[in-house]
Amino acid sequence: MLHFAVWRLAAPAHFLTQMVRVAVATICVLGCALASATAGTNPTADALRDDLGHPLFAGTLSPTTSAPTKVTAPTRIVSLLPSLTETVCALGACDHLVGVDSYSNYPASVQELPRLGGGLNPDIERIVKLRPDLVLLASSSPAVTRLQALGLRVLVWEPQNYADVQRAVRQLALVLGSDAAPEVLRQMESGLQQVKSILGPKSRALRVYIEVNRAPYAASESSFMGELLERLGVRNIVPATLGAFPRLSPEFVVRANPDLIMVSDSDPQRMTERPGWKNIAAVKANRMCIFTPAQNDILVRPGPRLVDAARLMADCINRYAP
Amino acid sequence: MNSMHYSPGLGSRVLGTLLMVLSLMLLLVGAMVGSDGFQWPSGDIWHASPVADIVWQIRLPRTLGAWAAGALLGLGGAIAQGLFRNPLADPYLLGSASGASLGVSLVLALFGVSPLALGWLVQLGLTGAAFAGAVASVMLTLLLARGVQHSVRLLLSGVVVGVVLGALSSLVLIRRPEVLQVMQSFLLGGTSFVDWSGSLQMLFCWLLCTALAWLVSPVLDGLALGEATARSLGLPMARVRQLLVLVLGLATGCAVAHTGLIAFVGLAAPHLVRALVRTRSGGALWLSGLSGGVLLLAADLLARGLVAPQELPVGVLTAILGGGYLLWLMRRSVGGVTGAAQ
Amino acid sequence: MNAAANVNAVALQAVRLNASLGGVAVLHDVDLTIYAGRWTSIVGPNGAGKSTLLKALANLLPAQGEVRLCGQNVHALGRRQRAQRLSWLGQNETVADDLRVADVVMLGRLPHQNWLAGATPEDHAVVEQALRSTQAWEWRDRSLGQLAGGERQRVLLARALAVQAEVLLMDEPLVNLDPPHQADWLALVQALVARGKTVVSVLHEITMALQADDMVIMARGRVLHQGRSSDPATHTALSAVFDHRVAVHCLQGQWLALPVQVPVPAHATPIYEHTSEHTSEHSSNL
Secondary structure (H helix, E strand, C coil): CHHHHCHHHCCCCCHHHHHHHHHHHHHHHHHHHHHHHCCCCCCCCCCCECCCCCECCCCCECCCCCCECCCCCCCCEEECCHHHHHHHHHCCCHHHEEEECCCCCCCHHHHHCCECECCCCECHHHHHHCCCCEEEECCCCCHHHHHHHCCCCEEECCCCCHHHHHHHHHHHHHHHCCCCHHHHHHHHHHHHHHHHHCCCHHHHHCEEEEEEECCCEECCCCCHHHHHHHHCCCEECCCHHHCCCCEECHHHHHHHCCCEEEECCCCCCCHHHCCCHHHCHHHHCCCEEECCHHHHHHHHCCCCCHHHHHHHHHHHHHHHCC | CCCCCCCCCCCHHHHHHHHHHHHHHHHHHHCCEEECEECCCCHHHHCCCHHHHHHHHHHHHHHHHHHHHHHHHHHHHHHHHHHHCCCCCCHHHHCHHHHHHHHHHHHHHHHHHCCCCHHHHHHHHHHHHHHHHHHHHHHHHHHHHCCCCCHHHHHHHHHHHHHHHHHHHHHHHHHCHHHHHHHHHHHHCCCCCCCHHHHHHHHHHHHHHHHHHHHCHHHHHHHCCCHHHHHHCCCCHHHHHHHHHHHHHHHHHHHHHHHCCCCCHHHHHHHHHHHHCCCCHHHHHHHHHHHHHHHHHHHHHHHHHCCCCECCCHHHHHHHHHHHHHHHHHHHCCCCCCCCCC | CCCCCCCCCEEEEEEEEEEEECCEEEEEEEEEEEECCCEEEEECCCCCCHHHHHHHHCCCCCCEEEEEECCEECCCCCHHHHHHHEEEECCCCCCCCCCEHHHHHHHCCHHHCCCCCCCCHHHHHHHHHHHHHCCCHHHCCCEHHHCCHHHHHHHHHHHHHHCCCCEEEEECCCCCCCHHHHHHHHHHHHHHHHCCCEEEEECCCHHHHHCCCEEEEEECCEEEEEEECCCHHHHHHHHHHCCCCEEEEEECCEEEEEECCCCCCCCCCCHHHCCHHHHHHHHHHC
16 A cells, blocks of 8 residues: 555656655655554445445345345456455356456456556456446445446455455455355465475574565555564564554664565665664574565465465474574 | 845855864764754763774764765855856756766666666766766766857756656666665765775865866856856856866766765855855855855754654755755845846 | 057957847948947937947947957857956846846956856955945845845946956946936946956947047937047037037036027016016917
8 A cells, every 4th residue: 555655756857846755755655554553454344345335235235134145246357456456266167257557467367457556546448348347346446436437347345454354355255256265265265274384393482574666665564474473473573553664763773683584575785784774683694585576466466366475484493493 | 225134254264164064073973963952962972892893984074075965065165156046056967967866776776677787887887877867967968068158048948858757767767666666765966885995086076176167167256247248258168168067067966876866065155155155156165165064964863863763864954954944045135036137 | 459559459340230129121232330448428319329339339239240359250259258258237237126136247357257166256256346346245146126226237237347347338327216327337437448348338428428438429320420439520410410419618627518509589578577567468369
């Protein structure tokens, strides 16, 4: 969400443009801080509404029971969020996808599908031309109201943590008319357990620092990666009280002296060159995992591949704390 | 009759001394502001200890770096406002901000792509890329304007270069969106990883650029009388303007390379000086640098200390401080913002 | 240059001067001689190219042809030397409002100052003298922006005087000046000329221009006439260039230019003399 929020910041410098840019940045920083502070909370407890409160089955709810009376599974699905694309495919409806956003790249079959722009600025015209009967979007996308106004059926989810992923899987399965949900969830849970089991005992003592941006922005306990790390029984040096992706003082990291560093962002500058950082235990012993862009995709998408994400982190931990 | 009221001249020497004392005080405070907020230093800092490392390796260099970057931007703003005789001019006017952004985005984009590029790209680093981009864009502006005969043409070329390079930078970001995160941190500016060599480079650059600009400052004075009059006074307009443009590019490039794009310091610092004292351009150049340093350092200390251990982007605070100050200035003077007539 | 020794010495000379602004030719083959130790005024209708001519003489815009200062080609002179010998006061130059008056006039000393040296006591004396001669000394500490139009003009005039050049080129120096100060300016110029300086002024106040020693009459980028301002031929040319709407008269030994009144036809009655009957007749015609 952080990456999406500052989309238009690369503007030429000019007095007024500077003001606008700074204003946008302020709003984004504050907004993101606010949003990540409330991340993980389910906006509505109703199991039959999506993240923005849209009913999953509009107009087909029976007045006496909350169960839908008639369900026709969508056959032409457009997905504009990679984690939702992966969820759809995990639930076995991959063949019904007719279009995806430009970031969706897993599984390999979706790479053949028409690309409809980014999640923030999808190509409305092309979406409409595809005549989808279901459009899946991130809650924060500005295209939601536009597509709804054009008469399309739009449902939104934006999973930020494990609980969100589980809910999205269940709800999406309902919508798709798929019964694969319990199996998918079970595999996720057992996969996580299995990954945890391959960790050595020394991993418990590890303290990890996850960096997502060279500013430096860190992933705290309340972020998705932080949550996975916690499930693996490893400690994060950044507490949840600072928000999901706080912009830290580099001093904080030096003081906290992590044993292991995970970097989900390629940075031309080596960490040893940062002033004061060569004294950090992890830097001194070169205990740093730098994830490739493909691995990074897995780590930042709270979706069905979270077991793979956990495995990536576990491999990293095992490498340095057998 | 214009009823603008000026304070009865502090005198540039007094202001200069004041700013230097303030700078020293803020530098000391900078050693005490860190991830725990503000804390008095213990005796530990004088012998080898983790606290000492933090103070000497992290806090002091970035504090000095913040001051030096502010000084460079303040100088740049004074040169830009003098060259173009426009109170709204800032050091990024000749496209240097967009050039730096483009340089950084290109390096980041290529870095991910080609392992071959890795070697020299790492050498160049984001610092080198930003500097090269800033200076290259200023040269491009000079080229486009075909010399510095006409201020308006130079200004227009600067705007055009800024817009075009900014668009190219956006294009790179669209093609390689994973680069966006890093670009964001660059665009908002900050002193997080400024080390001793960086801050000393900036300090040296500031001294050099100010000395050069001060040497040719009579031309800036003459320009205040109007272009034709300045030429009739026998001032070497074209050569000196070229030199000043290059100095501007150098100063801005150096600041942007180490601390990213920080807004408002270059704009507000010369106004602050002009509102407090009346002095010729030579003195104004030095004083603008000093006040820019104080402004940025104060903003940086707040950025570090307000929500510790988190940090606010310093560009946000300079906008609040600098913009707020300009607003107050505007309300004080009846005739509007002080400065050269258009 | 000692004007007394050589009455016909030439201070400035233009030979086949051509200049264009923005691609449009403004000066066409201008030949001009400005004599030393005399005051020459340049007059002409709007768009005649007077300001352009003055700028070309001061070498402030590119021009084809030759301009000679005391016999030397003005291009051959160094920038600094040219600035020391030629002082130019422009029209409508935008000046920074926050400059101190004394500092503005001090800038006029730039051609004489060493690049890095500050102001010498001699510079300060010259500045004071210049400010006093334009009656602007009492507000030497004020900012330019605090002054009214006429006061500002006097400060800019003082700046041009501070150069102490042997040739002074002034474009519309009387703008915003009220009559007492116009008279002061006249006295100032006459004093300068008496000391041997050469003054060239573009003026649209024709009467003031007629007080000069010589007059140059321009129209549409060419010099139509050049001669003494007391010469009847000059007066005829002056009247002709303004379509005979101006006539030159002599009053108490001074020349005066007055607009030519178009005589009112004898049969027409002034409106205020209409009686009520005529009024009703006229109103019914409307």
